Amino acid sequence: MRFPLLLTAALLPLATAAHGQEAPPPQEESETAPIIVTAARTALPLTALPLTAEVIDRETLARQLQISGSVVDAVAALTPSFSPARQKLTGQGETLRGRSPLFAIDGIPQTAPLRDGSRDGFTIDPFFIDRVELILGSNALQGIGGTGGVINQVTVSAPADDGWSARTVLQGTAESGFRDDGFGGKVGALIANRSGAFDVVVGAAYERRGVFRDGEQRRIAPDGTQGDLQDSDSLSFFAKAGVELGGGVRIEAMGQRFHLSGDGDLIAVAGNRANGLPATGARGMVQGEAPENLAESLSLTLTADDLAGGALRVRGFWNRTADIYGGGIFADFQDPAIAPIGTLFDQSQNISRKWGVNASWERGLGPLNLVAGFDLLTDHTVQVLAQTGRAWVPPTDYRSIAPFGQANLALWDGKLRLAGGLRWENVEISIDDYQTLWFYGPQQVGGGSPSFDRVLPNGGIVVEPTSGIRAYFSYSQGYTVPDVGRITRAIRRPNVDLDTFLDIAPVLADNREVGVEVKRGPIDASATYFWSDSNRGQLLVLVGDVFEVQRQRIEIKGIELNLTTQTPIPGLKIGVGYAHLDGRVDTNGDGIVNADLDGANIGPDRLNLSADYTNGPVSLRLQSRTHFAKRFDGGDPRNDFGGYTLLDGSVSLATNLGIITLAAQNLLDKQYIDYNSDTQRPADNLRFFAGRGRSITIGWLGQF
Numbered sequence: 001m002r003f004p005l006l007l008t009a010a011l012l013p014l015a016t017a018a019h020g021q022e023a024p025p026p027q028e029e030s031e032t033a034p035i036i037v038t039a040a041r042t043a044l045p046l047t048a049l050p051l052t053a054e055v056i057d058r059e060t061l062a063r064q065l066q067i068s069g070s071v072v073d074a075v076a077a078l079t080p081s082f083s084p085a086r087q088k089l090t091g092q093g094e095t096l097r098g099r100s101p102l103f104a105i106d107g108i109p110q111t112a113p114l115r116d117g118s119r120d121g122f123t124i125d126p127f128f129i130d131r132v133e134l135i136l137g138s139n140a141l142q143g144i145g146g147t148g149g150v151i152n153q154v155t156v157s158a159p160a161d162d163g164w165s166a167r168t169v170l171q172g173t174a175e176s177g178f179r180d181d182g183f184g185g186k187v188g189a190l191i192a193n194r195s196g197a198f199d200v201v202v203g204a205a206y207e208r209r210g211v212f213r214d215g216e217q218r219r220i221a222p223d224g225t226q227g228d229l230q231d232s233d234s235l236s237f238f239a240k241a242g243v244e245l246g247g248g249v250r251i252e253a254m255g256q257r258f259h260l261s262g263d264g265d266l267i268a269v270a271g272n273r274a275n276g277l278p279a280t281g282a283r284g285m286v287q288g289e290a291p292e293n294l295a296e297s298l299s300l301t302l303t304a305d306d307l308a309g310g311a312l313r314v315r316g317f318w319n320r321t322a323d324i325y326g327g328g329i330f331a332d333f334q335d336p337a338i339a340p341i342g343t344l345f346d347q348s349q350n351i352s353r354k355w356g357v358n359a360s361w362e363r364g365l366g367p368l369n370l371v372a373g374f375d376l377l378t379d380h381t382v383q384v385l386a387q388t389g390r391a392w393v394p395p396t397d398y399r400s401i402a403p404f405g406q407a408n409l410a411l412w413d414g415k416l417r418l419a420g421g422l423r424w425e426n427v428e429i430s431i432d433d434y435q436t437l438w439f440y441g442p443q444q445v446g447g448g449s450p451s452f453d454r455v456l457p458n459g460g461i462v463v464e465p466t467s468g469i470r471a472y473f474s475y476s477q478g479y480t481v482p483d484v485g486r487i488t489r490a491i492r493r494p495n496v497d498l499d500t501f502l503d504i505a506p507v508l509a510d511n512r513e514v515g516v517e518v519k520r521g522p523i524d525a526s527a528t529y530f531w532s533d534s535n536r537g538q539l540l541v542l543v544g545d546v547f548e549v550q551r552q553r554i555e556i557k558g559i560e561l562n563l564t565t566q567t568p569i570p571g572l573k574i575g576v577g578y579a580h581l582d583g584r585v586d587t588n589g590d591g592i593v594n595a596d597l598d599g600a601n602i603g604p605d606r607l608n609l610s611a612d613y614t615n616g617p618v619s620l621r622l623q624s625r626t627h628f629a630k631r632f633d634g635g636d637p638r639n640d641f642g643g644y645t646l647l648d649g650s651v652s653l654a655t656n657l658g659i660i661t662l663a664a665q666n667l668l669d670k671q672y673i674d675y676n677s678d679t680q681r682p683a684d685n686l687r688f689f690a691g692r693g694r695s696i697t698i699g700w701l702g703q704f
Helices: 003-014 058-067 071-078 484-488
Strands: 052-056 102-105 129-136 149-155 163-175 184-195 198-209 232-246 249-262 266-269 280-283 292-307 310-324 348-365 368-385 390-411 416-431 444-446 451-466 469-480 507-520 523-543 546-566 572-585 606-615 618-627 644-655 658-665 695-703
Touching (some): 058 129, 058 644, 058 658, 058 695, 071 149
Antiparallel strands (some): 184 198, 266 280, 292 310, 368 390, 416 451, 507 523
């Protein structure tokens, strides 16, 4: 019998729906503060909701950031059903439960579904993040894009008491071997003040990332097209200010800017897949502009805790991203009117602007809790070729209007809860007449304004017979739109009219899950079984050199198990997490799934192990991630995955001047091939990327 089955049998009696990756120290139940997940858009505690959620708190996040440096890496390290992080600027192929998650900052969507540039995990410096909320599984709680779940990054706020406070970070990172080009560092500071009704937080952070090396001390090849984290610089600014107007009314403004740019002096050298030799990096200047990422967000939030007997929350927001990708003399970019075929260099830039309003009103009527709300979202996206000014993806406008309502009824003193709601999505996409690039014809395409509306239901039952033990069953429907940009830019037929050609029928994902939870004394354990399907899912398929979208039936099922417990050894806590994912797709259109989802669309099975030990001011952590081997039925056998195990560690010392941490990622300097590279493009020796070898970070986190 396979080890995962034994693990399942061992953990099921303790199973729970996860409260978070890190359990708090043992304490009396009466002292345990309820966990509120703001991304769920209710003030009810997590235990009252029929869903699986996790919260990565500030302490846990800070420790993971010392190890790996990014929120994406932290989520990937702590969440078994999140696919292995690519360690690149792009998140293409990174999935949660086999589907794309929606990234958000304080509920502001960062994902650009009209032309998904896959940079949404790198739109804010993690130094400004207080905690990360994860809601696993398809849902429409935040609107478009949450087919795999929601990853909401909640920003820092001013302290509760009057006065000044400050937080600083200073850290340095080196690759194993301590070569000059592998050194990196980060410095950041936050200053906060609360004075009566007013509060403000202002901060800045700068990070320099050196060259990454694999376990054999070779430079890792940069992703010259999608962009890379290594050999880059980022500069970020953050500000938040609020005022209490009395009577429970508050106005709060937030703004942040994140800019990451590669140096442009590292180029890829082809490896050899047949011999297991990864592509490497060499010094040299890239042609054109180096890949970069720019993200800006503004929001204004009004809360009124006592309006008509309920609590009102209204947030208006604006968000802009401008992402530059690496260029080349690609066939798609050629045009004999500009330069001879085979000589024209160009590179794309994805520009997306959003603005919207999220409004909700929540009221309790005895055992019944009601939430009514309204969301408005607009998105304007265009993908241009930066060197010649041509539009690859035509300017596209998205407009969504979505009223919604939720109800939660507590029966028998909360031992049984019935929850459910509806969201009515009304969507229109508008595109003017345009001409495709020469490579596709060129074709004259008639614009249009296709639209759809859908009612998206959710519902569930929560049973909590005694405090700390609960079970639930839920059904929820999430949606996104197909990557319209990939469709419109590649039209090869003449006389196309988008009102009749463009299929924007939403990708609807039906998610069902059963969860059990035990959170008693030293034990915090969970088990969840889920299954989801979409009749017309969105699948990334590699056609030639470019991924295209295909609409196919997709079925996914899986198990998630988590256990954290104090041991008889004082100060020692151990954790186990496991996820099994099985994804199937209908490749021939007969309505029956007949092949496995490939590595671009689903992650492997995963086992996480961790041990935390605290003794006075000293804290130690060891964590391992085992990605099990995976074969893809119906796929190219060259894309089968061999699996690997990585070990990370950190030690922290709390002093009067702050916390000093020494951390290591890939502590044993394991040589391995990145999961996404190993399972895609079997004939491409240039994109055969190794994973990062051992990196060591020493840091100081001060609070004043």
